[in-house]
Amino acid sequence: MNLPRGFRYAATYAGIRKVVKSDLALIVSDTPAAAAAVFTRNRVVAAPVTLARKNLKASRGTACAILVNAGNANCATRTGDKVALETVRAAAKALGVKPEQVLPASTGVIGVEMDASKIVETLPKLVARLDAACFDAAAAAIMTTDTVPKTAFAEIKSGRKVAFVAGMTKGSGMIQPNMATTLGFVVTDAAVSPAVLRSALKRAIGHSYNRVSVDGDTSTNDMVAVLANGASGVKPPAKAFEAALTSVLESLARQIARDGEGASKLVTIDVEGAANERAAEKIARSIANSPLVKTAIAGSDPNWGRIICAAGYSGAAFDSRKVDIDMQGIPVCRGGLAADFFEDVLKAKLDEKDCHIRFALRGSGRGRARFWTCDFTYDYIRINASYRT
Amino acid sequence: MNLPRGFRYAATYAGIRKVVKSDLALIVSDTPAAAAAVFTRNRVVAAPVTLARKNLKASRGTACAILVNAGNANCATRTGDKVALETVRAAAKALGVKPEQVLPASTGVIGVEMDASKIVETLPKLVARLDAACFDAAAAAIMTTDTVPKTAFAEIKSGRKVAFVAGMTKGSGMIQPNMATTLGFVVTDAAVSPAVLRSALKRAIGHSYNRVSVDGDTSTNDMVAVLANGASGVKPPAKAFEAALTSVLESLARQIARDGEGASKLVTIDVEGAANERAAEKIARSIANSPLVKTAIAGSDPNWGRIICAAGYSGAAFDSRKVDIDMQGIPVCRGGLAADFFEDVLKAKLDEKDCHIRFALRGSGRGRARFWTCDFTYDYIRINASYRT
Numbered sequence: 001m002n003l004p005r006g007f008r009y010a011a012t013y014a015g016i017r018k019v020v021k022s023d024l025a026l027i028v029s030d031t032p033a034a035a036a037a038v039f040t041r042n043r044v045v046a047a048p049v050t051l052a053r054k055n056l057k058a059s060r061g062t063a064c065a066i067l068v069n070a071g072n073a074n075c076a077t078r079t080g081d082k083v084a085l086e087t088v089r090a091a092a093k094a095l096g097v098k099p100e101q102v103l104p105a106s107t108g109v110i111g112v113e114m115d116a117s118k119i120v121e122t123l124p125k126l127v128a129r130l131d132a133a134c135f136d137a138a139a140a141a142i143m144t145t146d147t148v149p150k151t152a153f154a155e156i157k158s159g160r161k162v163a164f165v166a167g168m169t170k171g172s173g174m175i176q177p178n179m180a181t182t183l184g185f186v187v188t189d190a191a192v193s194p195a196v197l198r199s200a201l202k203r204a205i206g207h208s209y210n211r212v213s214v215d216g217d218t219s220t221n222d223m224v225a226v227l228a229n230g231a232s233g234v235k236p237p238a239k240a241f242e243a244a245l246t247s248v249l250e251s252l253a254r255q256i257a258r259d260g261e262g263a264s265k266l267v268t269i270d271v272e273g274a275a276n277e278r279a280a281e282k283i284a285r286s287i288a289n290s291p292l293v294k295t296a297i298a299g300s301d302p303n304w305g306r307i308i309c310a311a312g313y314s315g316a317a318f319d320s321r322k323v324d325i326d327m328q329g330i331p332v333c334r335g336g337l338a339a340d341f342f343e344d345v346l347k348a349k350l351d352e353k354d355c356h357i358r359f360a361l362r363g364s365g366r367g368r369a370r371f372w373t374c375d376f377t378y379d380y381i382r383i384n385a386s387y388r389t
Numbered sequence: 390m391n392l393p394r395g396f397r398y399a400a401t402y403a404g405i406r407k408v409v410k411s412d413l414a415l416i417v418s419d420t421p422a423a424a425a426a427v428f429t430r431n432r433v434v435a436a437p438v439t440l441a442r443k444n445l446k447a448s449r450g451t452a453c454a455i456l457v458n459a460g461n462a463n464c465a466t467r468t469g470d471k472v473a474l475e476t477v478r479a480a481a482k483a484l485g486v487k488p489e490q491v492l493p494a495s496t497g498v499i500g501v502e503m504d505a506s507k508i509v510e511t512l513p514k515l516v517a518r519l520d521a522a523c524f525d526a527a528a529a530a531i532m533t534t535d536t537v538p539k540t541a542f543a544e545i546k547s548g549r550k551v552a553f554v555a556g557m558t559k560g561s562g563m564i565q566p567n568m569a570t571t572l573g574f575v576v577t578d579a580a581v582s583p584a585v586l587r588s589a590l591k592r593a594i595g596h597s598y599n600r601v602s603v604d605g606d607t608s609t610n611d612m613v614a615v616l617a618n619g620a621s622g623v624k625p626p627a628k629a630f631e632a633a634l635t636s637v638l639e640s641l642a643r644q645i646a647r648d649g650e651g652a653s654k655l656v657t658i659d660v661e662g663a664a665n666e667r668a669a670e671k672i673a674r675s676i677a678n679s680p681l682v683k684t685a686i687a688g689s690d691p692n693w694g695r696i697i698c699a700a701g702y703s704g705a706a707f708d709s710r711k712v713d714i715d716m717q718g719i720p721v722c723r724g725g726l727a728a729d730f731f732e733d734v735l736k737a738k739l740d741e742k743d744c745h746i747r748f749a750l751r752g753s754g755r756g757r758a759r760f761w762t763c764d765f766t767y768d769y770i771r772i773n774a775s776y777r778t
Binding site: 041042043044045073075076077078109110111112113219220291303304305306308309311312313314316317318320323333336337338 | 430431432433434462464465466467498499500502608680692693694695700701703705706707722725726727
């Protein structure tokens with residue numbers, strides 16, 4: 001895929017992680033870009049989230065760079081704000097831009113003091129390495145328990161010109177819908193105003209990151225940011241831009257679910273016929289977050305009783321006699337009752353890497369929602385029982 | 390412990406479970422007893438829940454018997470209502486009481502048709518076996534994935550007389566706070582009116598079953614019922630009765646958490662200093678339901694960052710700079726920041742079977758709540774990946 005013009009990237013190991021593996025990344029736009037971001041709604045907010053929000057306000061929705069570290073969340077520490085500010089200032093100085101045009105982001109363990117000097121001292125080297133071709137290196141540096149880097153791309157055509165959109169993200173625990181979940185960064189060379197960027201991001205997030213769940217936990221550091229530098233000369237219609245942004249964010253969100261901690265399967269949940277979209281979303285989220293549904297999927301067990309049960313406690317009103325459920329396209333429940341299906345055939349289909357659950361309410365309403373989650377396996381426990389140590 | 394007078398119990402294998410192990414139990418009061426029950430708030434409700442609710446209404450809060458089966462939830466089936474009614478009628482006939490004085494309850498797999506004849510044909514044998522000493526046999530018959538039967542007892546003294554309270558319950562998956570979770574049956578020979586029984590049960594449930602969580606899933610079949618037959622001649626003050634009932638239900642709820650599917654540890658969460666009890670409960674529930682907190686406890690990892698994070702997305706408002714967290718009595722967080730503690734000492738303490746988390750807000754309010762949950766281990770996955778098969 002073609003990358004947007006006018007952006008450069010760099011990544012290196014700054015000694016923040018215990019293991020020697022890139023843990024610091026820089027994304028730079030050659031010219032000040034329109035910028036927008038969504039942040040965690042957790043009451044406990046990491047220092048970089050607070051500073052990024054402040055900088056976006058001070059710069060009136062423009063930014064030149066994103067500075068990201070993995071290995072330490074810089075959250076719930078004595079020196080958090082100071083560390084965030086110091087590293088942002090150092091990056092701004094090295095890049096020759098204003099500090100408010102640098103957006104900081106962190107991911108990693110909470111409650112451990114972060115050593116600003118590690119980042120400050122590494123920055124000159126990082127800036128020297130900036131290169132338009134290092135997009136993938138940056139995507140790798142922001143990984144924590146992710147098993148694969150996650151990137152997605154789109155194009156926006158306008159006459160003979162094309163603008164490009166490229167995104168990177170990281171998972172893979174503490175993923176919960178209804179938040180600007182995890183870290184995600186999107187760059188584009190489309191020309192978009194900060195106001196259009198903000199509203200496009202808000203809507204696109206609603207149908208992507210806010211519809212994905214790994215474990216129902218929401219991080220203190222969640223952030224998705226977009227930079228649009230206009231280097232393509234393409235000024236796309238707002239709708240076309242939003243569609244491209246949504247497709248990139250949706251792909252990234254799906255990749256997060258597929259790479260959920262310990263996950264072996266991507267589960268797509270489609271809810272149809274609910275009273276409205278909100279009710280559909282409630283039902284889908286409840287199914288997506290149910291450990292019993294997720295363990296059944298891990299075991300390729302077509303246990304639709306757990307699906308209807310999770311819908312039942314979602315808080316959305318529905319008549320259980322009007323529920324149809326399909327798994328892998330095979331009817332397992334019709335009108336709230338067991339449908340006839342060949343258990344062995346369905347079990348074999350549930351062994352596939354992609355599982356689909358359709359939950360439809362007959363003749364109720366037009367509310368629909370799509371959600372992504374993953375199965376719940378031994379490995380989730382293994383990864384999380386000793387994350388800190 | 391002494392059992393309440395005027396009750397008899399029986400249990401047997403009726404062929405509902407696949408494995409040969411008691412799956413049908415009967416609890417009978419020799420005289421019509423005051424009766425009260427709380428039921429699941431799931432939208433999808435099993436047939437026995439609907440019928441038990443109806444019978445309690447028709448009998449104006451009296452009952453002679455509880456008929457319970459394990460192995461099939463009798464939920465989301467074509468013949469559910471018919472099966473529930475048929476078995477209740479057969480029990481009533483065999484006992485010589487009115488059908489509305491029999492409360493049915495079921496637990497097991499959802500969506501599989503239940504064969505009423507198995508129960509109807511077994512009932513004469515079951516009634517013939519009724520015995521005041523078979524309390525434990527009944528408690529064993531209602532188990533599903535429970536590893537141990539769960540019972541609790543209390544006494545109410547009144548002058549020289551004593552009334553007894555005895556309870557049994559089953560877990561151990563699909564346990565979620567804010568519901569009359571799982572199945573629980575309490576019998577007492579105290580003389581209590583249906584109205585007093587109802588209000589005492591409602592309040593007692595609020596501080597016991599509604600404060601326990603295994604996996605955040607809420608069953609379609611949850612029910613806790615109490616029968617009070619007055620056989621002791623003791624008419625206790627409402628407060629004394631409520632205290633005894635609460636102590637029994639609290640003990641049962643704790644036992645459910647300790648025996649949560651795959652659990653190796655009981656986790657008690659105390660929240661203090663919240664704006665009000667509701668806010669305290671929200672925070673405690675959020676911590677109790679966090680898979681990240683529960684896996685950290687499984688790994689004896691004092692990862693308090695996950696605790697403050699779970700509190701942060703609970704929906705309760707608080708200032709993170711006023712948060713103190715203790716684990717096993719050792720301060721791990723003060724004023725939202727890491728406290729100094731010896732990691733190895735705390736890790737060793739977290740290896741114990743009982744874990745305690747204290748989450749206190751400084752100088753905020755008087756709201757407090759206690760919650761129980763369990764750790765999240767490999768075995769939860771093993772048990773639930775193939776429950777049906």
